[in-house]
Amino acid sequence: MRTLKQRILDEATVIGTEILKVDNFLNHQVDVEFLTEIGAEFYKRFGQEQVTKILTIESSGIAVACMTAPFFKTPVIFAKKVESRNLVGDTYSSEIYSYTRDKSYRVHVSRNYLSVQDRVLIIDDFLANGKAVQGLIDIVNQAGACLVGVGIVIEKGFQDGGNQLRKSGVKLESLAIIAAMNEKEIVFQNVETDAD
Numbered sequence: 001m002r003t004l005k006q007r008i009l010d011e012a013t014v015i016g017t018e019i020l021k022v023d024n025f026l027n028h029q030v031d032v033e034f035l036t037e038i039g040a041e042f043y044k045r046f047g048q049e050q051v052t053k054i055l056t057i058e059s060s061g062i063a064v065a066c067m068t069a070p071f072f073k074t075p076v077i078f079a080k081k082v083e084s085r086n087l088v089g090d091t092y093s094s095e096i097y098s099y100t101r102d103k104s105y106r107v108h109v110s111r112n113y114l115s116v117q118d119r120v121l122i123i124d125d126f127l128a129n130g131k132a133v134q135g136l137i138d139i140v141n142q143a144g145a146c147l148v149g150v151g152i153v154i155e156k157g158f159q160d161g162g163n164q165l166r167k168s169g170v171k172l173e174s175l176a177i178i179a180a181m182n183e184k185e186i187v188f189q190n191v192e193t194d195a196d
Helices: 002-011 032-049 060-072 131-143 161-167
Strands: 013-015 019-021 053-057 076-079 091-098 103-110 119-127 146-156 172-181 186-188
Touching: 002 032, 002 146, 002 172, 002 186, 032 060, 032 119, 032 146, 032 172, 053 060, 053 131, 060 076, 060 119, 076 103, 076 131, 091 131, 103 131, 119 131, 119 161, 131 146, 131 161, 146 161, 161 172
Parallel strands: 053 076, 053 119, 119 146, 146 172
Antiparallel strands: 013 019, 091 103, 172 186
């Protein structure tokens, strides 16, 4: 997605060779109009899949998922990282390692909102080592639902998460894939489906 790549080049901050900050438009301050364009792009790529639920993880994936859902006319479910008193009863849960926070935690989804009848699209802002997506896929499998694909805004192609998912047969669509980066340069991987 050319407009996304340009926003990354113009506005992102790279820390070291592994941390990309795009918090001025994606995951702290949210550019709602731009995320609507991102949602439309995900619909172009997955609109034929008869999606019944969009699944994401709190917190940064929620904005992207919510701006994508109107195109599919479907609800968004987000896996909660903390058990709370209002998340009572049976849940699907999976343990996830967070690369950003360097710790593991359990995420939970109420069994009331995900079932064997569902066709699920996972949406998230970033893909690095793939542990969050793998945890969400585990939850989809626990529910007996059908995973139709995974939509990612920015994939760090130099980490192995995307490759592992593709090798396992998951339909993965990343709108921008970064091949390498440092504090002076961001290099994108060329992808055949790179049309706006």
